Amino acid sequence: MVTKLKEVDVVIVGLGWTGGILAKELTEAGLKVVALERGAQRSPENDYSLPNIRDELRYVVRHDLMQNTARDTITVRNNPQQDSLPMRRLGSFLPGEVVGGSAVHWSGHTWRWTDMEFKVRSNYEERYGKKSIPEDMTIQDWGISYAELEPYYDRFEYTAAVSGKAGNIGGKIQAGGNVFEAPRAREYPLPPLTPILASEIFTNAAREAGYHPFPRPSANASQSYTNPDGSKFGACQYCGYCQRFGCEANAKGSPHITVIPIAMRNPNFELRTNAWVTKVLKASDGKRVTGVTYTNVLNGEEFEQPATIVLLCAYAINNVHLMLLSDIGTPYDPVTQKGVIGKNYCYQTGATATLFFEGKHFNPFMNAGGSNASIDDFHANWDFDRAPHNFVGGYVVAGGFNTALPIGYRPMPSGTPQWGSDWKRATAKWYQTAMVINASGSVMANRYNCFDLDPTYRNAFGLPLMRMTFDYKDNEHKMGGHAAKVINDIAKSMNPTKLNPASARTDPWTVVPYQSTHNTGGTIMGTNPRDSALNKYLQSWDCHNLFVIGANAFPHNSAYNPTGPVGALAYWTADAIKNKYLKNPGPLVQA
Amino acid sequence: MKDASSKDAADKPATPKGSGFDRRDFLKTAVVGGAAAAGSTAAIVAPEVAQAQQAAPAAPATPTGYAFLNLDEAAFVEALVDHMIPADEVSPKGTDLGVNIYIDHALAGAWGKGDRLYMQGPWKLGAPSQGYQLPLTPAQLYRAGIEATNAHCRKTYGKTFDRIEDAQRQEVLVGLSTSKIVFDGGLPVRVFWTTLYQTVVEGMYSDPIYGGNRNKAGWAIIGFPGVIAVHHDDVEKYRGKPFPNKPVGIADMS
Incomplete structure (x- = not known):
């Protein structure tokens, strides 16, 4: 039996960065908002505190803050010919499952994606011709511009305490920053x-x-800071336990110390934790949604929460899953290339070199989430001519450390024994004397990389798991080769005692080991309902009172980490709802 | 559904309860205060506390005994960890580090029993890129893998793994790590070895509260400081220089 609850103005599914931002903004606009979060509430005082938060086994290896795959996961395959099998435990990427979502355990890397991405097809066609884009590469323009989003990036960076150095203020190049930024x-x-x-x-x-080179912009407060909303940050302590951990110093820009507590103090807001949304309900005319159903996972009881506006703010993959389970929009078919829900799933690629320096002392355990320096000469730099290398997209190269904890990080030159005294001696010798240089590379959309519902496997609620079909294509292999050469040339110029060189990632994408929690696409934004699921305000083309907010909206993936545009788009959508939608509920863009 | 709303609970600060303001409460508030005190690293006192704790009388010896491993399995694991981690100038041997105890606890506990592991069929081996696909919990995998390795040892050397010569153990581990050994009965060697290896590493380098890394001797190998509280000033102070090799564990600060 499903208990029907009283209607509210807004229901938010998932309370991380996007849900938190929307909850704060819309309650302040006077709307009654209920947030449904499948995870539990944890607090910096009680959970992300010393000494227990300093536990690599619990948080990194055993995934204490992450989605529990016993209850819900996806199935994976590299191509449509393969049997899809469940990702039985987490590995390649780590969606958070807690109030604050993945933004509790992120590192804080915050970039501004620009017209280089938003106008990707136009850019390449204009410069290199239509034939430069492979036929199966389904990249498309996003329908939004950097100029539109700039104030919202600014807002997010000031909310999240981003530390960095500007490279371009109002068109004037700034020494020490990223000279290629917009x-x-x-x-x-x-x-x-x-x-x-x-x-x-x-x-x-x-x-x-x-x-x-320039310092990587990161939401790790380099000094104590009070953001424009009055949220207080401590200074980063370079503790080395950033990625995968909650921050005990309140120095990491996270929603559970900023927008969420502000929403919580607003009487217009109610948070229900342990609330697992199973479906978005469509109105009989199919043009609106009427609310959601959810299960209280503490006792299995089912509820219907009617709402005037529904906001999907879960992790990107889970937003797409809910859209497919709710039968909203036409599912994408890679054979006919008709339909949009599930289209253009993208990931990221990379290449890594490890450099060993006898006599140096790096203290790799001493770092912030963003203690790296980066170069953007092969990504945002549009003067970098891709034609001779024959790839679309680019990559960022960084040197430094990020969570060099000993279960996971014990660098050794290739050929070192895997056990015994010589292994131990090498572990002792090289832990302090090695460093890494790595590249993070974009992944362009491909017609065969997509989501749909799995025909076989089900989750704890009896619902079909979502199926992910993904592999890197020739474009990414070529880019990886280029990145590896650039990395190795820099590495050799540093004269390391030994070098494990970088190489292109050309094996099939695999669910182990960890690579990056930067999954994008599936319900993408665009200029028309034929090739996108959402308009530029992340509003569903099919149901105008449904907004789907997160990296699920990205039509392809950049070299940069996604949280900058995720946060900016959340503020952008909040403004669109407050200033446009409430005045005249209906499609904000005419199809 | 009101109970599931933790708005009230979440808004409350973590105030000390019960009879007094104990050390745990002190640490909590010190850290939270540190964040609010903004930039003042002096407010975060954990390292001093930790050092004071280190000077305290030694903790009672770790209780011995196994919660999961049977006699054969215990003999296998002890022989394995002492072969992989021999006593030398770098560290004590594996059993003296408690790696066998770590493994036993891990297998007996939630992880060993399949916590967070999606365990619904149908079952197929799949491609390596699809990750773990066996219908076994880690504890079941370990048990089957030890049995299969001992069967291989009996067939090849006439004795179980714990009773063969050191050179023969080396041969077995090379065979497991390269998948040159193929188990009768179909258990994939690669999956067993990956799990075995991962647990040995975890037993060396996880916090001592889990039974391994005894006396933080694993961390001492690499100069890893463990539960560090603040490095704000150390980034400058120790740039390019060794940091004092005095690891601190969770128990030292609890």
Whole structure:
């Protein structure tokens, strides 16, 4: 039996960065908002506190803050010919499952995606011709511009305490920042983090090679900070336990210390934790949604929560899953290329070199989430001519450390024994004396990389798991090869005692080991309902009172981490709802 | 559904309860205060507390005994960890580090019993890129893998793994790690070895509260400081220089 509850103005599914931002903004606009979060509430005081938060086994290896795959997971295959099988435990990516979502355990890397992405097809066609884009590469323009989003990036960066150095303020190039970035209205709210030795020597080598290194912008407060909403941050302590952990110093830009507590203090807001949404309910005319059904996972009881507006703010993959389970929009078919729900799933690629320096001392356990220096010469730099290399997209290269904890990080030169005294001696010798240089690369959409519902496997609620079909294509292999060469040339110029060189990732994508929690696409934004699920305001083309907010809206994946545009789009959507939709409920863009 | 709304509970600060303001409460509030005190690292006192704790009398010896492993399995695991982690100038041997105890606890506990593991069929081996696909919990996998390895040892050397010569153990581990050994009965060697290896590493480098890394001797191998509280000033102070190798564990600060 399903208990029908009283209607509210807005129901939010998932309370991480996007849900938190929308909850704060819409309650302040006077709307009654209920958030349904499948995870539990944890607090910095009680859970992300010393000494227990400093536990690599619990948080990194056993995934304490992450989605529990025993209850819900996806099935995976590299191509449509393969049998799809369940991802039986997490590995390649780690969606969070807690109030605050993945933004509790992220590292804080915050980038501004620009017209390089938003106009990707136009850019490449204009410069290289229509034939430069492979036929099966289903990239398309996003329907939004950097100029539109700039104020919202600014808002997010100031909310999340991003530390960095601007490279371009109002068109004026700034020394020390990313000279390739798009113009920003003003500086970052906080100066860059203190560089560590590894990022320093990478910076010097990259500069000598003629590149343009800069400190990676990151939501790790380099100083104490009070954001424009009055949320207080402590200074980052470079504790080395950032990615996968909640921050005990309240120095990491996370919704559970910013927008969520503000919403919680607003009488218009109610949070229900342990509330697992199973379906978005469509109105009989199919043009609106009427609310959601959910299960209280503490006792199995089912509820219907009617709402005037429904906002899907779960992890990107789970947003797409809900759309497919709710039969909203036409599911995508890679054979006919008709339909849109499930289309253009993308991931990221990369390449890594490990450099060993006898005599150096890196103290790799001493770092912030963003203690790296980066170069953007092969991504945002549009002067980098892709034609001779024959790939679309680009990559960012970084040197430094991010969570170099000992179960997972014990660098050793290739050929070192895997056990015994020589293994132990090598472990002791190289832990302190090695550093890494890695590349994070874009993945262009491909017609065969997509989601649909799995025909066989089901979750704990008896619902079909979502099926992910994904592999890297020739475009990414070529880009990986280019990135590996750039990395290895920089590495060799640094004269390491030994080098495990970078190589292109050309094996099939695999669910182990961890690679990146940057899954994008599936319900993409665009200019028309024939090739996208959402309009530029992340509003469903099919049901105008449904908004689907997150990286699920990205039509392809960049080299950059996705949280910058995820946060900016959440503010953008909040403004669209407050200033446009409430005045005249209906499609905000005419199809 | 009101109970499921944790709005009230979440808004409350974690205030000390019961008879007094104990050390745990002190640590909690010290850290929260540190965040609010903004930039003042002096407010975060954990390292001093930790050092004071280190000077305290030694903790009672770790209780011995196994919660999961039977006699054969215990003999296998002890022989395995002492072969992989021999006593030398770098560290004590595997059993002296408690790696066998770590493994036993892990297998007896939630992880060993399949916590967070999606265990619904149908079952297919799939491609390596699809990850773990066996219808076994980690504890069942370990048990079957030890049995299969001992069967291989009996067939090849006439004795179980714990009774063969050191050179023969080496041969067996090379065979397991390269999948040159093929188990009778179909258990995939690669999956067993991956799990075995991962648990040995976890037993060396996880916090001592889990039974391994005894006396933080695993961390001492690499100079890993463990439960560090603040490094804000250390980034400059120790740039390019060794950091004092005095690891601190969770128990030292609890």
